Amino acid sequence: MKELLHALAPGDADWRIANQIDPLRLPAHVAIIMDGNGRWAKQRNYPRIMGHRAGVTVVGNIVETCAQLGLEALTLYAFSVENWKRPRLEVEGLWRLLRFYLRKELPKMMRNGIQFAAIGRIESLPEVVQAELQTVIEKTSNNRGMRLNLAINYGGRTELVDAVNAMLENARAEGNLEALEITEESIAEHLYTAGQKDPDLLIRTSGEMRVSNFLLWQIAYAELYVTETLWPDFCRRDLLEAICEYQSRDRRFGGLTRSPAPVVESHELLLDDEGLELPLAQLG
Ligand code: FPP
Numbered sequence: 204m205k206e207l208l209h210a211l212a213p214g215d216a217d218w219r220i221a222n223q224i225d226p227l228r229l230p231a232h233v234a235i236i237m238d239g240n241g242r243w244a245k246q247r248n249y250p251r252i253m254g255h256r257a258g259v260t261v262v263g264n265i266v267e268t269c270a271q272l273g274l275e276a277l278t279l280y281a282f283s284v285e286n287w288k289r290p291r292l293e294v295e296g297l298w299r300l301l302r303f304y305l306r307k308e309l310p311k312m313m314r315n316g317i318q319f320a321a322i323g324r325i326e327s328l329p330e331v332v333q334a335e336l337q338t339v340i341e342k343t344s345n346n347r348g349m350r351l352n353l354a355i356n357y358g359g360r361t362e363l364v365d366a367v368n369a370m371l372e373n374a375r376a377e378g379n380l381e382a383l384e385i386t387e388e389s390i391a392e393h394l395y396t397a398g399q400k401d402p403d404l405l406i407r408t409s410g411e412m413r414v415s416n417f418l419l420w421q422i423a424y425a426e427l428y429v430t431e432t433l434w435p436d437f438c439r440r441d442l443l444e445a446i447c448e449y450q451s452r453d454r455r456f457g458g459l460t461r462s463p464a465p466v467v468e469s470h471e472l473l474l475d476d477e478g479l480e481l482p483l484a485q486l487g
Pocket of ligand 1: 237238239240241242243255256258259262280281282286297300301302304353409434
């Protein structure tokens, strides 16, 4: 957080919003569905790929801001398993942009201590793309700052299928299939994000109210924040506003609010003098 405040001009709008953020209640992990590149391009009569190109610049800025804030992890949805349905030229353009991004941003990742990871079915990507991903993964592997997960050829359902198959395969290899027990912990340990905290905040740009097969397991208790802003227009201020909004939420994880109603200590309180159940309305 200190690093971010140093990077801002004291008194300007971003600095004022950053100062409203409580550094002790930052989300540990933020996930973002970067949507709206196509609409951004359409508004300008540009080909769609120009929207993605503008989106890449925003990725660089937002990643750096998150690292300066001191987040533990940032996960960005760059390409879904469903995105192969797009025209070949767009898909190929996205691979070119990804390679450009990796080369351009590596020095910034090193400066900011970012550890880079790619999550998804990476083995199905073009080999040149896999090779460049591997280079950045290796070069940033000793960094100890924010973890940046880029979700590429990612699907929440395929991730769960891969996790279950990995468990089956391990159990088979160990001759343990009979004893295999599936638990929430064992599933989490076999996800692409194993060992990382679940996202606290899921941001989606450009207004669609859906999660689009993103981190289905991990976002069970994430706070959702949807903004109308298109991804290429999403800026540092938008991110800081999302975090302020997150800090105003009352996270209950299925429990009670911070100022809970009196707890009913005994079921006897739910019964009247004759032992009959009281209608809920009478319980106040
Ligand atoms: C959604 O916009 C965005 C994507 C499918 C890809 C996200 C890609 C980027 C932000 C750029 C590439 C990123 C890296 C790191 C290289 P859309 O095309 O679905 O927009 P629309 O809904 O307005 O059509």
